Amino acid sequence: MIAVVDYRAGNVTSVARALRHLNVPCVVTDRAEDLRRAGRIIFPGVGAAGEAMRNLRETGLAGCIGEAFESGKPLLGICLGTQVIFEYSEEDGRTECLGLIPGGVRRFPAGIREGGDPLKIPHMGWNRVSFRGAHPVFAGLPANAEFYFVHSYYPAPSNGADVAAETEYGIRFASAVARGNLVAVQFHPEKSGRFGLRLLENFSRWDGSHAQ
Amino acid sequence: MLSKRIIPCLDVRDGKLTKGVKFKGNVDIGDPVEAARQYYEQGADEIVFYDITASSEGRDIMIDVVKRVAETIFIPFSVGGGIRTLEDMRGVILAGAEKVSVNSGAVENPRIITDGAAAFGSQCVVLGMDVKKVEKSARIPSGYEIVIQGGRKHMGLDALWWAREAENLGAGEICLNSIDADGTLEGYELELTHLIATRVKIPVIASGGAGKKEHLLDVLTKAKADAALIASIVHYGTHTIAELKEFLTGGGVKVRDVW
Numbered sequence: 001m002i003a004v005v006d007y008r009a010g011n012v013t014s015v016a017r018a019l020r021h022l023n024v025p026c027v028v029t030d031r032a033e034d035l036r037r038a039g040r041i042i043f044p045g046v047g048a049a050g051e052a053m054r055n056l057r058e059t060g061l062a063g064c065i066g067e068a069f070e071s072g073k074p075l076l077g078i079c080l081g082t083q084v085i086f087e088y089s090e091e092d093g094r095t096e097c098l099g100l101i102p103g104g105v106r107r108f109p110a111g112i113r114e115g116g117d118p119l120k121i122p123h124m125g126w127n128r129v130s131f132r133g134a135h136p137v138f139a140g141l142p143a144n145a146e147f148y149f150v151h152s153y154y155p156a157p158s159n160g161a162d163v164a165a166e167t168e169y170g171i172r173f174a175s176a177v178a179r180g181n182l183v184a185v186q187f188h189p190e191k192s193g194r195f196g197l198r199l200l201e202n203f204s205r206w207d208g209s210h211a212q
Numbered sequence: 213m214l215s216k217r218i219i220p221c222l223d224v225r226d227g228k229l230t231k232g233v234k235f236k237g238n239v240d241i242g243d244p245v246e247a248a249r250q251y252y253e254q255g256a257d258e259i260v261f262y263d264i265t266a267s268s269e270g271r272d273i274m275i276d277v278v279k280r281v282a283e284t285i286f287i288p289f290s291v292g293g294g295i296r297t298l299e300d301m302r303g304v305i306l307a308g309a310e311k312v313s314v315n316s317g318a319v320e321n322p323r324i325i326t327d328g329a330a331a332f333g334s335q336c337v338v339l340g341m342d343v344k345k346v347e348k349s350a351r352i353p354s355g356y357e358i359v360i361q362g363g364r365k366h367m368g369l370d371a372l373w374w375a376r377e378a379e380n381l382g383a384g385e386i387c388l389n390s391i392d393a394d395g396t397l398e399g400y401e402l403e404l405t406h407l408i409a410t411r412v413k414i415p416v417i418a419s420g421g422a423g424k425k426e427h428l429l430d431v432l433t434k435a436k437a438d439a440a441l442i443a444s445i446v447h448y449g450t451h452t453i454a455e456l457k458e459f460l461t462g463g464g465v466k467v468r469d470v471w
């Protein structure tokens with residue numbers, strides 16, 4: 001059973017719908033005991049980091065996520081869920097986050113351009129994700145598969161070794177990170193067609209063991 | 213590099229497509245869920261549903277359509293048509309739509325943009341604009357005016373002013389429909405699209421007029437649109453989405469590969 005964490009950060013039911021489509025049992029939950037019982041955890045979210053962290057602390061879910069990470073349980077972060085696993089985010093002033101992965105989350109700089117044209121923020125739409133090396137969660141995905149993004153802030157891990165994939169949008173940023181039993185993606189696999197579904201299916205079978 | 217999006221638009225009334233959608237080698241499809249599934253599989257980057265239902269019973273049918281679409285396709289889709297209140301927005305978003313588009317409802321009550329962005333995030337709120345070319349005047353300096361009711365009612369609002377106002381109010385995207393080009397199959401309104409797309413910082417979807425694949429190339433390159441809305445060109449089987457994307461790739465436009 002996969003627990004999809006509902007911490008009042010946007011509509012998380014689209015992740016559950018994608019899992020149901022794949023016949024993967026899941027529960028959308030905000031209860032700590034469900035997270036402890038679940039074999040795997042998906043940590044999604046859309047919205048702002050400040051509010052998300054407030055909710056996570058108030059509900060005690062912040063501790064549960066950390067606990068799950070320590071326990072070796074497979075964990076998948078999506079979008080805002082990915083951003084709050086870093087030490088801090090530049091959003092809402094400076095938001096202290098869960099700190100599961102060293103590094104921060106930064107705003108796309110103003111004035112980024114591509115081919116002479118100014119780029120719009122948020123980064124919204126389909127973009128290429130270049131995976132670095134093999135990982136069970138990214139198995140079977142073409143090297144430059146495109147995924148759907150919606151975000152104004154991007155993950156900036158301190159350790160290059162945590163970067164699992166990169167994407168270009170005026171700058172090159174880490175669109176996926178991986179460390180041990182944790183994989184976190186900035187894009188939305190639940191809205192990324194076939195390849196996104198493949199990623200979710202891979203995660204539903206992953207035992208959390210190290211890549212390569 | 214971000215791909216330019218190709219977005220089929222499906223008009224729905226009382227839960228049925230208003231025009232049949234014909235796929236190559238297939239019979240006509242009147243079911244919006246099935247049409248959405250086919251476009252999804254063909255490589256559409258997003259799908260727009262426009263609900264032209266008038267009655268409130270029809271609205272409930274549309275919510276049911278949205279729920280079934282959300283269980284069938286796994287790309288973003290938006291729903292528009294008759295959205296006037298925050299509750300209308302909440303209904304389609306909870307049913308599974310990624311985005312909701314407001315048009316005349318926002319002209320009448322611009323606060324719905326702000327309220328919608330605060331409740332669901334800017335990325336959920338699309339401003340639909342129906343625009344008609346008029347004489348330039350002190351009131352309409354861009355020479356493009358906002359109209360509603362299919363172009364029958366002029367609102368005295370300058371299109372460029374309204375686009376920037378909506379951006380400031382919190383709209384995350386603009387779907388720009390030229391009433392003059394709509395249905396002509398003679399190409400998008402390039403001048404209008406360029407004017408808006410280069411003056412706002414949010415993405416602009418060009419709508420109205422696509423009849424040939426060259427039209428998409430023009431609007432995505434010369435007119436700087438971020439996405440192209442298409443209807444007849446795919447509904448009547450003139451081209452598949454794959455053919456359009458192959459043509460655009462050949463023209464140097466980055467689009468999502470169809471696998």
